[in-house]
Amino acid sequence: MDALRTGQLLTGPVTTSQGPTAVAERAVGPDLARGLMLLFIALANSHYFLRGPSVLGGFPQDGSGIDRVVTWVIATFVDGRAFPMFGLLFGYGVAQLVRRQSGTAWAIRFLLWRRSLVLVVLGFLHAMLLYVGDILGAYGVLLFIGVWAIRWKDRWLLAVALVVLALTALPGDSSLSISADPPDRSMLPPDFGTQLAERIVVHPFIALLGPIGFAAPFLIGLWAGRRRILERPAEHLRLLRITAVAGVAFAVVGAQPVALMLARTIAKPTGDTLSLIGPLHDVSGMLGGLGYAALIVLAARRLRRGRVVAAVAATGQRSLTFYLAQSVVWAVVFTPYLLDLSDELTITTTALLATATWLTTVWVADRMRRAGHRGPFEVLVRRITYGSAATADRRSDGVSARPEAGR
Template sequence: MARTGGRLTEFVTTFREGPTEVRERALGPDLARGFMLLFIALANSHYFVRGTSYFGGFPQDGGVVDRAISWTIATFVDGRAFPMFGLLFGYGVAQIVRRQSGRPRDTRRLLWRRSLVLIVLGLLHGTLLYVGDILGAYGVLLLLGAWTVRWKDRWLWIIAVLVFVLTALPSDGSLAITTDGPDVSMVPPDLATQFVERIKVTPLIAALGPIGFAGPFLIGLWAGRRRILEFPDRHRTLLRGTAIVGITAAVLGAQPVALMIARVIDRQDHLDYFGPLHDATGVLGGFGYAALIALWSIRLADAPGPITRAIAATGQRSLTCYLAQSVVWTIVFTPYLLDLSDDLGITGTAVLATATWAATVLAADRMNRAGYRGPFELLIRRFTYRSKQRVPSR
């Protein structure tokens, strides 16, 4: 027996390959994925809003409420949620590797199958629904990252720190300081234009995306080897320090860009420094959020309430819920459908994003009560573990 999150949980004494069953899953990682999907929705939806001028993906002609919400999203959400998902992605890969009893070559092949299905799903998702897809980038990252799962810890840290330093160097390519609004690939006027434009952009995002996710992915592998998020009560000091330092750095590092986005201060020179500062501290913030939620899960693990269980169920079905968000963006913002990019504004899209996330939480909870794993979770597991006889739905 071992104490986990304040409760006694019996270890499974027989080794089993294949995906982790729901009853064996730790609360912390699922809760983190479920909650951060709200941040993903808030981070993605504001890029659809039309205006006369833009900064950091936000129209610059909104009122006081829009400006306040823009500051909040730029401070706590943008560039902070995606690094956390990169960390959790690496953590999940470490869990997969730990459950394999075969040769390293067999494990790599399993991970490559998983990467292939992510790449295909990402290309379809980016072309049909949301051009800012991250699934393809995760697939490419895993395709290459399958070679890193046997690296020694120090090499995971060395490469992660190197990537962090390189991405923190001055650059004018950060989304945090972009002055572009939604282009034709994001809000295409017709279906033909959508396919033509997005087929150019989606593979490029898939190819370049791993650069930003590589550092969090490698740290996630390291954390997954130690099961830090699964047994947070054993790592309280590390998690507390990470939460305090990471979130503080993220909030402070965001302020130059966030205050400019909210038009509290005039747009400054040297944006090529402020953009990378916003992004680099966002990586630390992603780590901080993961640590904070893991600490929170210690208190909730003994008697999780209905809201906690519902958010965890959302995290268990994060792929399905992420794709469901894109269905909403497509219907609401596409010009040949509802075309509400001119009507909602920053406040409207924030409300829409929150409502969309809440709807996916309710749907995930219903699926959990019905014992249904989620359509895209089943798809990716069946493709990944095609040689296994047992692919449990619960």
């Protein structure tokens, strides 16, 4: 049994980094999951910019019949479901990174702290300049604290994840899925000065409180990464099938009270009921994120490795770059001192914009894959994390010197 799986790190005096995983060694499932979930993230983020006489859960309540259908689809399958899956994959990636290192526990912690620092800084700049709802800063804070969990035994990882999940299910009115707040000045600032002044206050709260929502999937991701479950699905088929069926089913069923309310199929309930269905939507979404990851990894085993699969996987390999690229679109389209379309676009047209944005990033990612270009922000994070080891060999970053690599 290897050191990571037992929760014990090597304690030798030398630290050796093998750098990022090469494309030839990467399993397509996790990359495909990241690429597909970027579509869900685009759909989840973009509708929160919309304004209207009445807003609930980020959806204007005066839309057409088609808007109501789109609202139900997004509230059922997207909102609160994509980000937990990314939390899972984030923890899984940390487990992969640790497994490739040898040396003292402190040396590996400092390696992870360097990565957390660059995520915090990048998240701060992202929030100030593009999108106040940034999650990179929260991931950075989570990693800064989460380095202590890499030595936990498996039962502690799962036990703490279960406790956090249970706390998420407690009644309360903090869920975004039931919020009646319209986009504020930090989201839609009238000018650049107001943007900076508002967001420098809001962003720290998001960065510091965000890890609470990502902690459970992150810890489960660490556990799964120790067993290489997503990389070696053939060895874990029963677990993946149960997770896919149960997770997705619970996510769909658990979303219905909120989804039907947001789609105006049922009336908005009283405050006590709201305080129950909001957390139900959130906790079922966390389980749904696990189910989505399992479902996509299982599907990847059956899919023909053609151009489309390669393009979506290439998007997942560059998920940080294209997550930030989405924010450029939202900033240009919705910011009041730019195009200011928050009052013009509907829920349906915003969903179409999100889908078109994702399809464009998939096309660009495929061009980058064929040309042998890495994601610029992935290069930045890895260079700071690994130092010279990240650039010693182009192939170590997952891109061969030959454009044909990865086909």
